[in-house]
Every structure is written in structure tokens, then in C-alpha cells.
Amino acid sequence: MKKIFALVEHRKGEIRDVTYELLTKGRDLASKLEGELTALLLGNNTAQFAEKLKPCAHHILSVDHEVLKDFNAESYQLVLSDILKKESPWLTLIGHTASGMDLAPALAQELGTPFTTDCVEIDMENDNLIATRQMYGGKLNAECKMQNASSYILTIRQAAFPQEPANLNADVVSFTSPLAQEPDYRKFVEYLEAAIGEVDITKADxxxxxxxxxxxxxxxxxxxxxxxxxxxxxxxxxxxxxxxxxxxxxxxxxxxxxxxxxxxxxxxxxxxxxxxxxxxxxxxxxxxxxxxxxxxxxxxxxxxxxxxxxxxxxxxxxxxxxxxx
Ligand SMILES: Cc1cc2nc3c(=O)[nH]c(=O)nc-3n(C[C@H](O)[C@H](O)[C@H](O)COP(=O)(O)OP(=O)(O)OC[C@H]3O[C@@H](n4cnc5c(N)ncnc54)[C@H](O)[C@@H]3O)c2cc1C
Structure with a gap:
């Protein structure tokens, strides 16, 4: 059975839209390949997120620790590499966001896992994973045939897949964080929000x-x-x-x-x-x-x-x- 993992992205207590897009595509692949989808949830007080995610995956693998409250690519890499080595998923999906771009290449490099970025489609051809990415400003689609391996990591372009509702009921499995404190060489400091000008376009109808x-x-x-x-x-x-x-x-x-x-x-x-x-x-x-x-x-x-x-x-x-x- 193929294990598909999707990394949950959250910020300031809110699950980000890209998470639901990854979970939608992950479920789609899991059903085609008779596999199962696991939401990888790293954070602090993860129960608040787990409740919302239960319908969206078969399993939730939760790592709850105060050092994971806010995203830090170094901390995430240390925790995720530990999980991926132990769980050996066939495919791990990560959002092609600022956080995902910071994290995924180093993680793939550390694990020696075949890796493609900014994918807009994922397909299978015989037993080969085909990842589609766009080139020349979207004028050309390149189909990347991944080398045969037991595990892959892909980053997925935001908005490439819809967010569809689901009615699964994931079990929540806790995973102990191998990390007790943030690495000395890189620490989360604060979120800097862009100033809101005279008009807030996010509030207008x-x-x-x-x-x-x-x-x-x-x-x-x-x-x-x-x-x-x-x-x-x-x-x-x-x-x-x-x-x-x-x-x-x-x-x-x-x-x-x-x-x-x-x-x-x-x-x-x-x-x-x-x-x-x-x-x-x-x-x-x-x-x-x-x-x-x-x-x-x-x-x-x-x-x-x-x-x-x-x-x-x-x-x-x-x-x-x-x-x-
Ligand atoms: C890292 C990165 C981040 C980016 N972030 C953003 C972002 O946040 N937001 C964003 O918008 N872009 C962003 N971009 C840029 C993005 O890739 C596009 O270049 C940009 O969105 C194009 O803007 P546009 O549609 O106004 O211009 P164009 O792509 O040049 O399109 C202009 C359109 O106007 C039409 N047109 C021309 N004349 C007329 C006319 N008389 N009547 C009707 N239609 C006409 C043309 O047919 C054309 O479709 C980002 C790019 C990068 C690399």
C-alpha cells in the first residue's frame, strides 16, 4: 500500500489554503493507487488543527512541541527527516510556498530523495511518477519522469489544485519531537506584517x-x-x-x-x-x-x-x- 504524506502549513493559528489543496490531491492519488493519505502536522497545541483536518486524511501524524509553534525550516527539517526515515512514505507533498521552498530542497537533499518543485500536476505512467511543472511563464508544460525510487518529495504550486471537501475520519498518531529546542543558528523571531494602507483590499466586497x-x-x-x-x-x-x-x-x-x-x-x-x-x-x-x-x-x-x-x-x-x- 502506497503511503502519501502531505505537510500541513499553518500561520498564526490558521491552516493555510495550500494545505487543503495538497490534501485534495493527496486523497485523489491515494484513491487511484489504493494508498492512504497522512497529514503531517507539526506545531504547538496541534489538537486545534487536527480537529479541522480529520475529514481530510486517513491519518494525522502530529508532532506537538512548543519549538514547532512557528515555522522554522531548520526545526522542521530535523523533525521531518526523522519522521520520513522511520515512516518511509512513497510520496511527500509540500506546498511551493515561501516556507516550502525554504524547507523542501534541503530535506530532499538530506534524505537523498528524488525531488521536483512547483508541480502543477502529478500522474502515474506505468509505475513511474510523472510530475508536471510549467516553464517560460506558463507557456510550456514539462513532464518530469522521476527516476525509479521508493520515495519522492514534490512541492506543489499554490492554487494548482482545488480544495475539495471530504468526509474521512483520520486517527491522530502522536510522534515525539526529536528536537527539544530551536537550533542555535536559526531562530524564529517574529512575523512582520505588511503595513495596511488607507484602503484594505482584503476587507472589500x-x-x-x-x-x-x-x-x-x-x-x-x-x-x-x-x-x-x-x-x-x-x-x-x-x-x-x-x-x-x-x-x-x-x-x-x-x-x-x-x-x-x-x-x-x-x-x-x-x-x-x-x-x-x-x-x-x-x-x-x-x-x-x-x-x-x-x-x-x-x-x-x-x-x-x-x-x-x-x-x-x-x-x-x-x-x-x-x-x-
Ligand atoms: C516571485 C514572483 C512573484 C510574483 N508575485 C505577483 C503577485 O503577487 N501578483 C501579480 O499580479 N503578479 C506577480 N508576479 C508577476 C506575474 O508573474 C505576472 O508577470 C503578472 O501577474 C502579470 O501582470 P499583468 O497580468 O498585469 O500583465 P501581463 O501579463 O502583461 O498581461 C496584460 C494583459 O492585458 C491584456 N491587454 C492588453 N491591452 C489590453 C486592452 N486594451 N484591453 C484589454 N486587455 C488588454 C493583455 O491581453 C494581457 O493579457 C510575480 C512574479 C514573480 C516571479
Whole structure:
């Protein structure tokens, strides 16, 4: 029976979305391969997390120790290498997040385990594990056939897999931490939160995101007016921040904010995964992009494939007309 492990990622007492994505994919693989999925839970007071995770896995392997309260790649590596040596899972899934990127390569190197990063799909071909990763900004999918081994580690791109509900009832197995204190050479100090600007885009019900398609700073006024007419707030993709047209606290995405508004309107945004990660949780997504093949349309519930400079003024007028009636 194939053992599949997925590392639980949590921060400030909250399980992060990527955990549920790993668990969804892990269950899918476990069912195809007649295996079982174990959630690897490292932390302090892990019972709070275990209760939430029970439906999502067959087993929870919990290491509860105060030194594991906050993520420290060195501590995690010491604990995980001990677990993986003893448990010998066939596959270990770790989020391709800042924490996962810090931890997974060193862990794989220490264990001598075949390793692929930033995977967007995992398949089997005969007995070979195939990990798909994207290249050239998502224009090309590379299928990596892993060398035959008894164990693999993969990091999984955020938002590559959905978070699906499940109704398993995991047993919780406690594992004693081999670590009594954080390593001297690297300690968790504190979380530094980005300052919240005059507008908190994470709290708004309607967010209008503008991307490079807007072309010039002066054109932002058009989108601002649309946002005002809808009672929404203006957000953006990273190039708009890089250009200095909007402050960093308006950036949506993997290196910006994660938002879950009722409505997200993406205007002139292509839909690269770094952006999608930050807005896929919106209830409704509406995209305007002149390129009908733009990846944003794969995420959108509604879309208009046309020039934003034509569409936005029409929308604005229509909204004004509806308001005046
Ligand atoms: C480590 C890292 C972290 C990153 N973090 C983030 C992040 O947090 N957030 C983020 O957004 N990006 C992030 N990025 C950048 C990301 O990879 C993309 O480059 C970025 O999201 C693209 O922004 P865009 O869609 O505005 O621009 P583009 O990809 O250039 O897309 C512009 C779109 O506008 C459309 N368009 C052009 N003219 C018009 C018109 N007249 N009418 C309608 N549509 C038009 C085009 O068809 C195109 O699809 C990150 C990248 C890296 C490497």
C-alpha cells in the first residue's frame, strides 16, 4: 500500500489554503493507487488543527512541541527527516510556498530523495511518477519522469489544485519531537506584517483589479471611476506596483495580498498563477481582456474578450444609467 504524506502549513493559528489543496490531491492519488493519505502536522497545541483536518486524511501524524509553534525550516527539517526515515512514505507533498521552498530542497537533499518543485500536476505512467511543472511563464508544460525510487518529495504550486471537501475520519498518531529546542543558528523571531494602507483590499466586497493592459498611469482614472461607481476598491497586478502607479498594499497575488471579495473584476490582467493565487477565492470573477486566450478566462465566471478602453466606458455608463432609474 502506497503511503502519501502531505505537510500541513499553518500561520498564526490558521491552516493555510495550500494545505487543503495538497490534501485534495493527496486523497485523489491515494484513491487511484489504493494508498492512504497522512497529514503531517507539526506545531504547538496541534489538537486545534487536527480537529479541522480529520475529514481530510486517513491519518494525522502530529508532532506537538512548543519549538514547532512557528515555522522554522531548520526545526522542521530535523523533525521531518526523522519522521520520513522511520515512516518511509512513497510520496511527500509540500506546498511551493515561501516556507516550502525554504524547507523542501534541503530535506530532499538530506534524505537523498528524488525531488521536483512547483508541480502543477502529478500522474502515474506505468509505475513511474510523472510530475508536471510549467516553464517560460506558463507557456510550456514539462513532464518530469522521476527516476525509479521508493520515495519522492514534490512541492506543489499554490492554487494548482482545488480544495475539495471530504468526509474521512483520520486517527491522530502522536510522534515525539526529536528536537527539544530551536537550533542555535536559526531562530524564529517574529512575523512582520505588511503595513495596511488607507484602503484594505482584503476587507472589500467588490475589488477591481487592473493590470498592464491599462498601458499608462493616466488611464488608471478610468478604472478608479468604475470602482467608485460600483462601490468597490481598486487593486492591481504586480507590474502596476513595480511601475510605481499604485502602492504595494493594492497588489493581489503571491507576493501581494490574498483577497476573497464577493466580486473581483480583472481588467487587462493576463492571469499568471502568481496573480490567480491571490484572487481565486472570490465568489464571482469577471474578466475583461482583449486576448480571448488569456489564462484569466480559465478562472473567470464571466468574461468579455475585448478592448478595455471600449468596454469599461460602456460599463460605467450602464451602471450610471441603472443607478439613475
Ligand atoms: C516571485 C514572483 C512573484 C510574483 N508575485 C505577483 C503577485 O503577487 N501578483 C501579480 O499580479 N503578479 C506577480 N508576479 C508577476 C506575474 O508573474 C505576472 O508577470 C503578472 O501577474 C502579470 O501582470 P499583468 O497580468 O498585469 O500583465 P501581463 O501579463 O502583461 O498581461 C496584460 C494583459 O492585458 C491584456 N491587454 C492588453 N491591452 C489590453 C486592452 N486594451 N484591453 C484589454 N486587455 C488588454 C493583455 O491581453 C494581457 O493579457 C510575480 C512574479 C514573480 C516571479
Amino acid at each position: 467588490i475589488v477591481i483589479g487592473v493590470g498592464r493592459g491599462i498601458k499608462e498611469r493616466e488611464n488608471l482614472r478610468l478604472i478608479e471611476e468604475l470602482a467608485d461607481s460600483l462601490g468597490g476598491v481598486l487593486a492591481c497586478s504586480r507590474p502596476i506596483v513595480d511601475a510605481g502607479w499604485l502602492p504595494k498594499d493594492r497588489q493581489v497575488g503571491s507576493s501581494g495580498k490574498t483577497i476573497k471579495p464577493k466580486l473581483y473584476i480583472a481588467i487587462g490582467i493576463s492571469g499568471q498563477f502568481q496573480h490567480i493565487t491571490g484572487m481565486k477565492g472570490a465568489d464571482t470573477i469577471f474578466a475583461i481582456n482583449k486576448d480571448p486566450n488569456a489564462p484569466i478566462f480559465n478562472e473567470a465566471d464571466y468574461g468579455i474578450a475585448d478592448d478595455l478602453f471600449k468596454v469599461v466606458p460602456i460599463l460605467k455608463n450602464k451602471i450610471a444609467e441603472m443607478k439613475s432609474n
